[in-house]
Amino acid sequence: MLNRRDFIQTLVRGSILAGLTLLTGALVYRSRKGGCESGFACGSCPKSDGCNLAEAKAFRQTVWQLDPAKCIQCGRCATNCVMSPSAVKCFHVYAMCGYCDLCGGYFKPETKDLTTAAEHQLCPTNAIKRKFVEDPFFEYSIDKPLCIGCGKCVKGCGAFGNGSLQLQIDHHLCQNCNECSIARSCPSEAFSRVPAGKPYLLKSFGKELLPDKKTTSG
């Protein structure tokens, strides 16, 4: 026996279910379109090659990415990440580095004797290691666990060097927060969500640095 109350309940339940189904349909449609404004469903779009959203199709997840070209090295990357130390680290694009003796990212400005003494170093945690290669070249590498992502070296290298030191999110450490807590406080809107298949954006003389085959899958 279906009394009046049960009947209304069933009716409302049916409408909620229909509403949820519709919502799911709309969302799945959006998701399949992969955040594209062309109006075509992803895959049937005429300009599907050359579209970097094509990767969104292959990779159904997204991760946060920091665009070093927008970054002004404000220092919030070091302080605003939910991880401590920050998941943002300095990445060294060796292919771009001048291997300078007087490194703008390593030494404080106006340092006269170029030694590895701590008081000469720009990095607050001495995370940059300087190694002699051959006259007159020195290799600089980042000791990841020490780096706090403050961007001081990045600023120095960008101002006096080739700009080979760049901030990036280390995706091994990043929790991929639903909303990155650095992203919302970044003054230059350098953070965005990108397809997980192409998580890094490192620049090498105007070109993008391709992922290292040995360490990156996909």
Add this chain to the structure above:
Amino acid sequence: MKERMKKLCWILLFTLVVVNGFAVQRFPKPEFETAYLQPQTHQPPPRAELLAVTDVVVLFLALAVTTWLVLKRRSRMGVFFMSLASLAYFGFYRQGCVCSIGAIQNVTLALFDHSFFIPLTVIAFFILPLIFTLFFGRTFCAGVCPFGALQDLVAFRPVKLGSRLNAVLGMIPYVYLGLAVLYAATGTDFIICRYDPFVGIFRFGASFGMFIFTGTLLLSGIFIARPYCRFLCPYGVLLNRTSRFSRKHLTITPAACIQCRLCENSCPYDAIDIPVTGKNPMDKQRRMRNLIFIILLVPVLVGIGGWTGARLHETLAGVNPKVRLASLVMHPESYAGMAEPFEITAFRSAGKPVAQLYAEASSVLGQFYTGGWILGGFLGLVFGLVIAGRMLARYNPDYVPNKGNCFSCGRCVDYCPVKATTNPPS
């Protein structure tokens, strides 16, 4: 002549490249004479995509098992251990991201902003618990949600709050939900994530302000059981409303209620409706009068709410980054004497025209004006319905869990002396 033109072109091209690229080649690439091998830049890959699918599978299984424990086994113990397992997986292993509560914002933004990409897994996290709730009640809250599990663990000395206080505090989640949707729809912020009190615990670290908030919440949770779930959680609003129409729901007694009142104080969440009897003709007349009063009251409340919301739109929009930046640019005197804000530095280095910024900011303000009307109207409606609910108390003969507020935790079940006629497995 031609040569010189060519040269000029080259110089022009070069300056363009240099000005555009943030990386300037000041020093040539070194040519090493020794056998030095240039290291490659190590780029650690993100979490494998397949694991996101695992999350959804675990979510589904957790929902199914909890539902079975609640409805079939009627086992508080089982639900308790299930919630511990969920706390371990979704809380400490997955670090609380992405969760169903936060997914409200992704869903909203995906509906409003077509360029926002929403992964299928996030959709699943939003929809699955709602579907389960529609059929079986809030089993998600009982055994799957890590936030609920955490608060359930500290609910040592729950006190009764009384129905009036419950009703007043119970309106906060609606405000929170409304604001969260408004801020997500305008692409301003994900406030549910920003003010999430529990991720700090899962990640062993939080800002000082958040630490105080989390501490207060957990401490008050000793006496006010599940304070976040009852008086803050915006997803709880959706679950509550859905659960009222659920097909099945946990019952306190497996057979007929004998009105022994043993379960009366068993619910730490004040979610048991006590019997409301005594119908007489006088009551009927009063009900009619109340009904008319409410029908007149609700539209007035909606109007007042909407009007107030629209008045407040500039305040509400104040946290939007575009609006904030535009007002900084417009009023440089606001930071006179201080260091230039990073936002201004970044704005200048990006080289976006000021007019474009102003246009964008004013369009955001427009969205907030509309949004303010809708949000205010919605809150007026909620307020009206809460009053209506209190004035039109429904006839109810037995002790029953309130289908909206009950988390299906199963505590009350153990208090009922009635045994099932067809014995469920122990």
